[in-house]
Amino acid sequence: MALELSPVKTTGNRLLPISAVFLLIVISSAVVGPWLSTYTVGGLEAARLLEPPTATHWMGTDGLGRDLLIRVLYGARVSLTVGLGTAAIALMIGTLYGLIAGFKGGNCDHAMMRIVDLFYGLPDMLIFILLSLVFGRNIGGLLIALGLVSWVRFARIARGQVLQAKEFLFVESAYALGASRGRILSRHILPNIVGPILVTLTFSIPSAMLAESTLSFIGIGINDPYSAWGTSWGTLVQDGYRAMRSYPHVIVFPAAAIFLTILSLNILGNGLRDILDPRQR
Amino acid sequence: MISILVKRFVHGVIVLWAVASLTFILLRLAPGGPFDSERKLPPEIIANLEAKYHLNEPVLEQYSRYLAGVARGDLGPSYKYLDRGVTEIIADTLPTSALLGALAVIFAVLVSFPLGLFAAYYRESVIDRFCLFLATLGISLPNFILGALLIWAVALQLGWLQAGRWDDWSSVILPMVTLGAAPAAYLSALLRSTLIETLGEDFVRTARAKGAREHSVIARHALRNSLIPILTVMGPLTAALLTGSFVVEYVFAIPGMGRFFITAVTDRDYPLIMGVSLVYTAILVSANFAVDLLYGWVDPRIRAE
Numbered sequence: 001m002a003l004e005l006s007p008v009k010t011t012g013n014r015l016l017p018i019s020a021v022f023l024l025i026v027i028s029s030a031v032v033g034p035w036l037s038t039y040t041v042g043g044l045e046a047a048r049l050l051e052p053p054t055a056t057h058w059m060g061t062d063g064l065g066r067d068l069l070i071r072v073l074y075g076a077r078v079s080l081t082v083g084l085g086t087a088a089i090a091l092m093i094g095t096l097y098g099l100i101a102g103f104k105g106g107n108c109d110h111a112m113m114r115i116v117d118l119f120y121g122l123p124d125m126l127i128f129i130l131l132s133l134v135f136g137r138n139i140g141g142l143l144i145a146l147g148l149v150s151w152v153r154f155a156r157i158a159r160g161q162v163l164q165a166k167e168f169l170f171v172e173s174a175y176a177l178g179a180s181r182g183r184i185l186s187r188h189i190l191p192n193i194v195g196p197i198l199v200t201l202t203f204s205i206p207s208a209m210l211a212e213s214t215l216s217f218i219g220i221g222i223n224d225p226y227s228a229w230g231t232s233w234g235t236l237v238q239d240g241y242r243a244m245r246s247y248p249h250v251i252v253f254p255a256a257a258i259f260l261t262i263l264s265l266n267i268l269g270n271g272l273r274d275i276l277d278p279r280q281r
Numbered sequence: 282m283i284s285i286l287v288k289r290f291v292h293g294v295i296v297l298w299a300v301a302s303l304t305f306i307l308l309r310l311a312p313g314g315p316f317d318s319e320r321k322l323p324p325e326i327i328a329n330l331e332a333k334y335h336l337n338e339p340v341l342e343q344y345s346r347y348l349a350g351v352a353r354g355d356l357g358p359s360y361k362y363l364d365r366g367v368t369e370i371i372a373d374t375l376p377t378s379a380l381l382g383a384l385a386v387i388f389a390v391l392v393s394f395p396l397g398l399f400a401a402y403y404r405e406s407v408i409d410r411f412c413l414f415l416a417t418l419g420i421s422l423p424n425f426i427l428g429a430l431l432i433w434a435v436a437l438q439l440g441w442l443q444a445g446r447w448d449d450w451s452s453v454i455l456p457m458v459t460l461g462a463a464p465a466a467y468l469s470a471l472l473r474s475t476l477i478e479t480l481g482e483d484f485v486r487t488a489r490a491k492g493a494r495e496h497s498v499i500a501r502h503a504l505r506n507s508l509i510p511i512l513t514v515m516g517p518l519t520a521a522l523l524t525g526s527f528v529v530e531y532v533f534a535i536p537g538m539g540r541f542f543i544t545a546v547t548d549r550d551y552p553l554i555m556g557v558s559l560v561y562t563a564i565l566v567s568a569n570f571a572v573d574l575l576y577g578w579v580d581p582r583i584r585a586e
Contacts, residue, residue, distance in 0.1 A: 118295070118299055122299075122300060122562065122565075123520070123521065123562060123565055126558050129546055130303070130308070130554070130558065131307065133308070133311045133546065133549075134307050134311045134312075206421070214423060214424075214425060214528055217423075217425045217528065218527065218531045219543070219547065220543060220546045220547060234425075237425065237426065240429075244432075244433055245433075245437055248433065251429060255429065258423060258426065259422055259423065262421045262423070263417065263418070263421035263422075266417060266420060267417065270417070
């Protein structure tokens with residue numbers, strides 16, 4: 001489903017600082033949390049299966065007696081890495097591609113955008129799944145698969161912006177002054193198209209996280225039980241889903257983590273768009 | 282108009298060919314095969330299996346055999362379901378997915394249109410804020426979490442509706458809402474922002490100035506001119522919903538095509554994966570084609586081109 005970014009505009013700026021603070025908490029606890037905790041991801045306690053939250057296990061334990069908090073923290077590492085990593089890969093491939101297409105123009109642009117259109121016409125989820133079959137169902141493979149699908153959006157935005165920026169008078173004057181192409185591209189055009197690309201970047205992080213957790217939930221995403229990078233929030237929700245009827249705490253914490261993180265990122269993206277791109281308001 | 286449609290049609294066929302080739306290549310590259318199992322099979326049996334499914338032929342020959350089959354509507358044998366071909370499996374399961382998808386589309390449209398309309402008309406009011414909040418929520422809530430939440434609250438705690446079955450109306454509602462919620466949120470936010478833009482246009486002021494009734498200003502002048510962006514996203518959206526999000530089918534244990542697709546992925550049942558991919562793409566392509574046709578109906582200027 002090749003939908004554009006979130007169409008929600010200006011959702012009360014009061015939520016913006018709250019989301020920013022929440023994201024900071026998630027990021028810092030993902031980085032520091034696993035070191036501070038006395039539990040390990042794989043640490044089983046046979047006597048404490050499916051315990052509700054207590055002072056020793058803040059989020060309770062799962063069906064194998066593992067501390068849920070530490071698993072959610074490792075899941076945060078995976079989710080954030082997938083989100084940021086995919087966005088970075090897509091940003092690099094897509095922006096470069098779009099820049100070249102827009103800057104060269106003519107037949108080259110036409111041919112390059114044909115390929116983008118082709119990618120755009122494909123169902124995203126399907127391509128993720130097929131690519132992840134090839135690259136393996138670990139975090140690295142998933143990063144490549146997601147990156148290879150999401151770059152198209154950046155290519156479109158970057159090309160459109162370059163086409164607009166090329167018409168500016170200062171670009172023409174730079175040509176007249178004899179500036180090289182590389183200099184015009186990097187000094188005059190790039191700074192003028194950063195805004196929309198940044199907005200696209202902010203929205204591509206939650207959509208990558210959503211795709212990863214969805215795949216992991218249905219059991220065809222990250223599946224790497226022997227690595228610390230094998231715990232995804234999607235997998236945790238899946239575990240909780242099975243125990244939901246009698247032990248709702250197992251699903252509540254990871255589900256809330258996914259939802260609130262994606263929500264905060266979307267609110268942040270909306271706010272950023274309002275600031276950077278006032279035309280779209 | 283005709284030349285645009287012909288161009289679109291050709292483009293659609295190219296997309297289908299690209300997906301067929303891409304899945305073929307990707308699945309040949311993927312490590313592991315359908316006949317890998319815990320217990321190693323004797324080489325004679327492997328050779329037999331490969332001969333049966335033409336896996337011992339040169340790759341190019343397999344590729345052309347596959348494409349020729351696709352052109353005839355034969356998607357090949359399933360490696361896992363030995364008594365049924367891929368075409369048969371898809372023909373059995375697609376109607377279920379399509380029904381679920383159609384219900385979700387209807388739900389999304391019925392929810393989003395009033396919501397978006399009210400929000401745009403009473404801009405900055407309490408209704409508007411509520412609508413925007415709902416839209417942000419709907420876009421950010423993954424459907425597997427919404428599904429689990431609905432099952433827990435409505436089916437398990439309240440006992441009002443059924444979950445995990447697919448026979449009468451009480452088992453259909455929860456999957457429909459789960460699948461339709463995000464599109465409903467998306468569409469209402471989109472409708473709101475385009476309507477706000479249209480309501481500020483000169484022709485809306487003209488319509489009001491000439492004394493047109495308020496409801497006809499909204500329905501005939503503003504709403505109709507706001508439909509283009511909605512239509513544009515309706516194509517991929519409908520396709521995604523008609524093919525049945527495999528997540529919703531998984532959560533609610535609905536026997537649709539998506540569930541077979543997931544099992545096919547875990548089983549590495551390559552012909553079934555390729556077949557479902559092609560059907561997904563075909564539906565997406567035809568949905569976009571239908572949207573192109575609708576453009577001409579909504580906006581006569583496009584028809585003239």
